[in-house]
Amino acid sequence: MTDSSVPVIEFQNVTKRYGDVVATDAMSLAVTKGEFLSFLGPSGCGKTTSLRLIAGFEAPTEGNVLLDGEVVNDLPAYQRPVNMVFQHYALFPHFNVADNIAYGLRQRSPKPSSAEIARQVDEMLELVQLSGFQHRRIWEMSGGQQQRVALARALVNRPKVLLLDEPLAALDRKLRREMQIELQTLQRNVGITFILVTHDQEEALSMSDRVCLMRQGQIVQIGSPRELYDHPTNRYVADFVGKSNFFEGAVDGIARDGVNVKLDSGVMLKTPPDKTGRVSAGSRVSVSVRPEQMVAVRDRKRLPASPGLAAEAQVINRIFLGEHTEYLLRNTELGEFLVLSPRQNELGERPFDIGETVHAGFSRESALVLGGT
Numbered sequence: 001m002t003d004s005s006v007p008v009i010e011f012q013n014v015t016k017r018y019g020d021v022v023a024t025d026a027m028s029l030a031v032t033k034g035e036f037l038s039f040l041g042p043s044g045c046g047k048t049t050s051l052r053l054i055a056g057f058e059a060p061t062e063g064n065v066l067l068d069g070e071v072v073n074d075l076p077a078y079q080r081p082v083n084m085v086f087q088h089y090a091l092f093p094h095f096n097v098a099d100n101i102a103y104g105l106r107q108r109s110p111k112p113s114s115a116e117i118a119r120q121v122d123e124m125l126e127l128v129q130l131s132g133f134q135h136r137r138i139w140e141m142s143g144g145q146q147q148r149v150a151l152a153r154a155l156v157n158r159p160k161v162l163l164l165d166e167p168l169a170a171l172d173r174k175l176r177r178e179m180q181i182e183l184q185t186l187q188r189n190v191g192i193t194f195i196l197v198t199h200d201q202e203e204a205l206s207m208s209d210r211v212c213l214m215r216q217g218q219i220v221q222i223g224s225p226r227e228l229y230d231h232p233t234n235r236y237v238a239d240f241v242g243k244s245n246f247f248e249g250a251v252d253g254i255a256r257d258g259v260n261v262k263l264d265s266g267v268m269l270k271t272p273p274d275k276t277g278r279v280s281a282g283s284r285v286s287v288s289v290r291p292e293q294m295v296a297v298r299d300r301k302r303l304p305a306s307p308g309l310a311a312e313a314q315v316i317n318r319i320f321l322g323e324h325t326e327y328l329l330r331n332t333e334l335g336e337f338l339v340l341s342p343r344q345n346e347l348g349e350r351p352f353d354i355g356e357t358v359h360a361g362f363s364r365e366s367a368l369v370l371g372g373t
């Protein structure tokens, strides 16, 4: 038994350079056994490099990579209890499904018996809901089915950690949603640590226990999806995770009950006390308000009682989203901003028309004042 308090993976100040390019920049993190963690960030921010460092396809230039508490910087990939699934499944096209899955087992020494290999292949096919597909050719399978074969081929090795590099990116939207749910269920059933790389914030938020948001080789914030959404540490996080309106300005005054921000246009906003510790009098800040926390009404009296903002604005665009309507509003001083209005707010009232002037605002508590970039 290994000690469950020891992280299954740990990075200690891991820097990986390719010539002048810093792919990961002094990254430190610890992954708990059984966790579903996502590396999220724009293209080129170092997600794949991080996976390759865990898998052993790369060694760090500086710092340490640990598996189960042991430094493994120089341990070759095939000796690590880790398997990787790629976007382009990298299946053997001339093998059938069963032979693809059995590949890892046949490399073992001693090699398991044919009966044992067949048993394990069947078990894996059942796990990924492909029972009966043993003898199918790879080219006879759909994209989603091929991805399941790739998962089965990795899981048959009973890795401690499964690394998934944008595994769903090649699938169409509907199939991707289905596979996201399947992957989550699969992870719960097998209890293996999953690390998923994605540039799709919705995918990261909906699937992971924790999200590690990266930028230029560095971790910007790591935490539960809810933490990143509700308590982003800076504007980059608030912008990358979910939608947000940003109002730019400078701190005009810090009071016990909150921060007053003077926008560049001269408008004053009231925001709650700063929790990031990066905000001081005079400092440049972004005030972030999620569209669902903005309110737009015809009757001014229905605006929140202690508003952070209350202003007239013109309806520029309207998108019907079923349960919500998304309005794009504009005010000369504030610029454009989005308001997500729940349908029940509109009951008995007709939706706003494009060109109509409405009252918009937000309650003081719903705003976030963010320093840094």
Ligand SMILES: Nc1ncnc2c1ncn2[C@@H]1O[C@H](COP(=O)(O)OP(=O)(O)O)[C@@H](O)[C@H]1O
Pocket: 018, 021, 022, 023, 041, 042, 043, 044, 045, 046, 047, 048, 049, 050
């Ligand atoms: N083998 C390599 N040789 C040179 N540069 C590389 C190599 N692999 C990655 N890079 C560079 O390192 C940075 C991070 O790449 P990568 O980890 O693939 O990003 P991501 O997966 O987030 O898109 C990029 O600037 C990329 O061009």
Ligand SMILES: [Mg+2]
Pocket: 047, 048, 049, 197
């Ligand atoms: Mg990548």
